[in-house]
Amino acid sequence: MGKQQEEYNRLAAESADHQAKSVELQRESVDRTNRPMVTVRYLPPKHVRDVLDLEISNVGKSVAYHVQVEFSPPLPAPDLDGLNENSKSGQTFYKPNVEIPRTLFVGRQFRTWVPGQKVTAPFWVSHKDYEVGDREAVSAEGIPAAQLVSISYQDEKGEGYTEEFELDLGIWVGTMFSDTDAFKQRKAVEKMSDSVQTLTRQIRTILNRTTPPPQNEIE
Secondary structure, three states: OOOHEEEEHHHHHHHHHHHHHHHHHHHHHHHHHHOOOOEEEEEOOOOOOOEEEEEEOOOOOOOOOEEEEEEEEEEEOHHHHHHHEEEEEOOOOOOOOHHHHHHOOOOOOOEEEEEOEEEEEEEEOEEEEOOOOOOEOOOOOEEOOOEEEEEEEOOOOOOEEEEEEEHHHHOOOOHHHOOOHHHHHHHHHHHHHHHHHHHHHHHHHOOOOOOOHHHHHHO
């Protein structure tokens, strides 16, 4: 009987241990499912050569506390003259774009960030010399093409999380830097207009002459 009782006690202890581990795993699974999760990404541009917006959002199911955002390398200082000098032809800026994310995020702590809350800011302005796929490139304001963003926060129990994201410019290059059909049509019309203006000037030159033009010029 003694040995049977010992075996029974051993099996009972193992069963209790397995149940305790199962309960702990279930608790951890629930915590992971219901935890806050703050992420960062580029928003897709709506038009060719749009400025890329940065979006930081809590996609989790609970409130994030004491949220801090850090950029590596740090965001450059605002420089409006440099921005306009380095941006593509036809773009004119009246305020440095980088000033907005610097004001929103740098050195700031958000006490709470509820689920579904999003904050956006203009971030990447394409440099006039940018070549698609160049991961060593910088924006017109000096932001690298492979910008790292670190986000730290806590859940309601005080457990801390730190997530690091790379803002990969390559995700949207096809949309940002490829000419749309409308853009191509506009360029074709501009080229046709230039040709018409050139022909008009040639005709006026011929009509203003006092002597007939040479045969080869007419041809």
